[in-house]
Amino acid sequence: MKLIKTSLLSFIATMTKLVSGLVINKVVAVYAGPSGLALIGQFQSLIQILMSFSQGGVNQGVIKYTAEKKEDAEQLTLYTSASLRITLFSSVLVSVFCIIYASMLSEAVFGEDSYITLIRVFGTMVLLYAVNQWYLCTLNGRGLIGDFIKVQIIQNIFMLFFCTAMVINFETLGALYALAIGQSMVLVYLIVLRGADFFNSLKSLFITPSNTLYIKFFKFSLMTLTTAAVVPLVQIQIRNIIGDQLGDDSVGYWQGVWYISTMYLLVLTTVLSTYLLPKLSSIQEVEKLDTELIRVMKLVIPVSVLFALFIFVTKGILVNLLFDDSFQGMLPLFKWQLIGDVVKIASWVFSYLMLAKSMTKVYVYSEVFFGVLLLTLSHILLDSHGLEGITLAYLINSVFYFVFAYSNYIRWRKRN
Template structure:
C-alpha cells in the first residue's frame, strides 16, 4: 500500500475525527469557557504521562516490529503476547496507584481535590484504554488500514457522543470524565474488529514474556517515557507560566489554539504514524529511507502549509463558528502557530526515521532539548512581546529541531544500513 492510497483511506477517518474535534471544541467553548479549556489541557497532559506506564509506552515498538515481522507470524505472536501481558500488568498496577492517590493527583494537576473522582474513573477503565491502544498498534503494524480506519471512526463518534452528553449535563466535570472513558468503550469495537480476522485470537494478547522481544521493546519504552514526561510537562509549564503571568483566560486561549492546530493537522500526523512508521520499519538501506522521506516532503509538507495558510486567512470565521466571543483574543495566536505547525511537520518527517530504526539515544537527547528549549523560549518571548509570542516561541523551537534532524538524521541516511543501528531479529 503506497503513501497516496494510505492517505486517502486514512483521510476518511481523519475527516470524521476532525469534524468531531471541531464539534467538541464548540461544546467545550460553550460549557466550560477559556479557564475550563486550560483545566482540560492540564488533565490531558496528566493522562499522557500516566498512560505511558500502562503499556502505552511500547505502542510504537509494537507497530515497528509487527511490520518488520510481516513474513514471520510466529515472531508476531510472541511480540503481541509479550506486549499484551506487559500492558495488562502495567495497567492494573497504575490503576491501583491512581485510585490510591486520586485526591493528590487532582490537587497537583487540576488544583482542586474535589475533582479527584475523575481519576477514579480513569483507574477503573485504564486496562481497556491501554488494550485499545495496543490493538490499534497491531492493526497499524499489519497495515490493516480499513480495520484501523473503522476503529478510529468508531472512537471518534463515541468521543463526540460521550463528551457532548456529559459536558452538557455536568460541565467541566463531565468533560473530564468523557476524556477518560471513551477510549475504554472504544476497546470493545476495536476488539470485535480484530477477532473477525483470520490472523487474530484473544489468546494472542496473553502468554509468557519473550526475553528478546522485551529487549527490543525496552528502547521504545525509554523513548516513550522521555517523550511522555517531557512533552506534557513542557506544555503544562508553559500553560502555568501563561496562567500565572497573563491570566488563566490567556492559558485557555493558547489551549484552544493548540487543540485547533491538532485538529487541522490530523491528516498529516496520522498519515505519518499509519504509513510512515510501518513502512520505514521494513526498509533496510539508507537510500530506500531517503527516497521515502523525500516522497513525504513532496506530498505531506505542502498539505500542511496550505492547510495552515487557510487557517490563518479564515481565523476570524473559525473563531466565531467554533468557539464563542470570549475566545476572540486567540486570533492573535494564529500566525505563529501555523508557521510552527509547518516546521513541526518538516521535522517530524525526519524524526520518524529515529522511531522506525530505534535510534534511542538520539531520540531521547533531542526530545529533552526540544522540550526544555520550548519552555525557555516561551517564557522569554512572552515576557518580551506578550501573549501571542508563545506561538512564535513554538515556531522558533521547531525551526531549531528541524535543523537538528537534518544534521543528525537526514545527512547520515546515505551511509545507513539496518545492521548498524539494530540487529535483524
C-alpha cells in the same frame, strides 16, 4: 499499503475526528468558556501522560515489529506476547497509581483536591484503553488499514455524541468525565468487529517470549515514554506560567490555538504514524529510504502549507465558529503558531527515522533537550512579547528541532 491509499483512508478517519472534535470544542467553549477550556486542557495533558505509560510505551514498537515479522508466524507470536505482557503490566501499574495517588495528582494538575474521584474513575478504565490501543497497533503493523480506520471512525463518532451529551448536562465536569472514560469504551466495538482475531491475539499471552524481546521493546518504551512525559509536562508548565502572569482566560486563548493546530495536523501525523513508521522499519537500503522520505515530504509539506494558509486567512471566522466572542484574544496568536506547525511537521518526517531505526539515545536526549528549550523560550518571550511570545517560542523551537532532525538523518545516511 500504498502511500496515497493510506493517506485517503487516514484522511477519512481524521476528518471524522476533526469534525467531532470541533463540535465538542464548540460545546465546551459555549458551556465552559475560556477558563473551562483551560481546565480541560490540563486534564488532557495528564491523561496523555497516563495513557502512554499504561501502554508501556511499546505501541510504536508493536507497529515496527509486527510489520517486520508478519510473514513469520512463530516470531510474530513471540513479539505479540512480549508487547501484550508489557501492556497489561503497565496498565495495571498506572491503574493502581491513579487510585492510590489521586489526591496528589489532583493537587498537581488542578491546584486542588476536588478531582480525586475523576482520577480514580480514569484509573479503573485505563486497562481497557491500553488493550484497545495495543490491538489497533497490531492491525496497523499487519497492514489491515481498513479495519484500523473503521475502529477509529466509530470511536470518533461515539466520542462526539458522548462528550456533547455530558457537557450539555454537566458542563465542565461532564467534559472531564467523558475524557476519563469515553476512549476506553470503544473496545466493545472493536471486539464486535474483530472478535475472533482479537481473542486469538490475546492467546499469545500464554507463549513465553525471550528476555531479548523485552529489551527490544524497552528501547521503544524509553523513546515513547520520554515524549509522553516531556510534551504534556511542558504544556502543563506553560499553562501555569500563562495563568500566573496573564490569568486563566489567556490560558484558554493559547489552548484554543493549540487545539486548532493539533486537529488539522492530525491529517498529516496520522499518515506518518500509519504509513511512514512501518514503511521505514521494513526498508533496509539507504537509497530506497531516501526515495520514501522524498515521496512523503512532497505530500506533507504542501498540504501543511495549504492548511496553515487557510486557517490564517479564515482565523476570524474559525474562532467565531469553533468558540465564541469571548475567544477573540486568540487571533494574534495564529501567525507564529502556524509557521511553527509547518516546520514541525517537516521535522517529524525525519524524526520518525529515529523510531524506525531504534535510535534510542539520540531520540531521548533530543526530546528532553527541546522540551526544556521550549519551556525556557516560553518563559523569556512571555515576559518580552506577552501571550504572543508563547507561539513565537514554539516557532523558534521547531526550527531548531528541524535542523537537528535533518542533521541526524544525514549522519545516519553517511554511516549506512
